[in-house]
Amino acid sequence: MKGKKMWIMIGICVMMVVLVSGQDCKYVVPFNPNIHYDLSSMKRTSPAQDYQAEYTGYKLNVNICATTVSAPPDHRGCQENTPGYMTYGLYSCNDFGKLSQMHWSVLEPSNLAAGVTLIYGTSECSYTRLLKVNIHCDPTAETPRVISASTADSCTWTMNINARAGCPIEVSADDSDDGPLLISVGWLLIILLIACVLIYLVCGALWRWKVKGAEIGTDLIPNKEFWKDLPWLVKDGMVYSYHKTFFCINHTRERYNDLRK
Numbered sequence: 001m002k003g004k005k006m007w008i009m010i011g012i013c014v015m016m017v018v019l020v021s022g023q024d025c026k027y028v029v030p031f032n033p034n035i036h037y038d039l040s041s042m043k044r045t046s047p048a049q050d051y052q053a054e055y056t057g058y059k060l061n062v063n064i065c066a067t068t069v070s071a072p073p074d075h076r077g078c079q080e081n082t083p084g085y086m087t088y089g090l091y092s093c094n095d096f097g098k099l100s101q102m103h104w105s106v107l108e109p110s111n112l113a114a115g116v117t118l119i120y121g122t123s124e125c126s127y128t129r130l131l132k133v134n135i136h137c138d139p140t141a142e143t144p145r146v147i148s149a150s151t152a153d154s155c156t157w158t159m160n161i162n163a164r165a166g167c168p169i170e171v172s173a174d175d176s177d178d179g180p181l182l183i184s185v186g187w188l189l190i191i192l193l194i195a196c197v198l199i200y201l202v203c204g205a206l207w208r209w210k211v212k213g214a215e216i217g218t219d220l221i222p223n224k225e226f227w228k229d230l231p232w233l234v235k236d237g238m239v240y241s242y243h244k245t246f247f248c249i250n251h252t253r254e255r256y257n258d259l260r261k
Helices: 002-021 185-210 224-260
Strands: 026-028 035-038 051-055 058-062 084-088 092-095 103-106 115-121 130-137 145-151 156-163
Touching (some): 051 145, 051 156, 058 130, 058 145, 058 156
Antiparallel strands (some): 026 035, 084 092, 115 130
């Protein structure tokens, strides 16, 4: 029994890993939903190395939309499972926050073809620092290429990468493969009505069978007598409505004629 539970837990963990690894790394431009960036191809996995850069003795290790391939060294200040970190010498290490803190922006709002920016970490300048990864659009770059890394105050860092994935992707409004499938209110009401009818029939039949001891057949239909009489009730209602409407029309016409006299 314990072995069975263990295999179930392993299966759940594998599914979680697959789901996490399959998450999209896409950014839809808020002010232009027809344009998005897809950086999924830039994720690094073992045995590949992280995106690396050096600046005045600092060494940066960064991944795109994923935690770093190489774990940060066991230095005070660096947390595990981070999308990036930097080291200085043998004993200094600062990370760039958690992957869940990642957010996006465009490089130039007036020129979406320039590229996109990933922002890691915070600007509090504690053990965690802020990193802006500028992905510059380069259609000729077959593989992403780190151009430079820099900082103005050692708290906020910038890494520049040229990549084809940094180029915007425009989606035509006529494309039917993308975007959520919208259901009109009418169809939604029809679906809810069908679901309610099915629930009513199934639950009613089970109740009559288990509680009332009804035999299998038409006796299982809930409120059977009401449904048998329903057509005649509808007919009586329609006849009554017709006569009532006809009476009101004649009464109104007679009053109108009396007023004209």
